[in-house]
Amino acid sequence: MAKSGMAGRYTIGDAARGDQVIEVTRRRCHRSTLFLAADLLQRMPMLRDIANIPFKCARCNDHDVHIRPRSLDDRDRNKAVVMRPVGTKTVAVWKEVKL
Numbered sequence: 001m002a003k004s005g006m007a008g009r010y011t012i013g014d015a016a017r018g019d020q021v022i023e024v025t026r027r028r029c030h031r032s033t034l035f036l037a038a039d040l041l042q043r044m045p046m047l048r049d050i051a052n053i054p055f056k057c058a059r060c061n062d063h064d065v066h067i068r069p070r071s072l073d074d075r076d077r078n079k080a081v082v083m084r085p086v087g088t089k090t091v092a093v094w095k096e097v098k099l
């Protein structure tokens, strides 16, 4: 069996290796969202504990969330709706400078 450091610790890398999704459930509004662990791995350190993924609800600003890894079987996979990165926004930064 693989050793994984601290007891109970489960990292984004662990979830990505297991081809899992991460389910984030807001404690206040009870909405939940699925993310592919592999997508999160592109943006966060692989050793980050999944419990420490920063998240804020777009509707109620709640960041008190319950996070758990899930393995989807084929049936789940066919109907799952997941949040995925679909593009990036470039924002102009303005500053006064000498001509």
Ligand SMILES: [Zn+2]
Residues within 6 Å of the ligand: 026, 028, 029, 030, 031, 057, 058, 059, 060, 061, 062
């Ligand atoms: Zn919410």
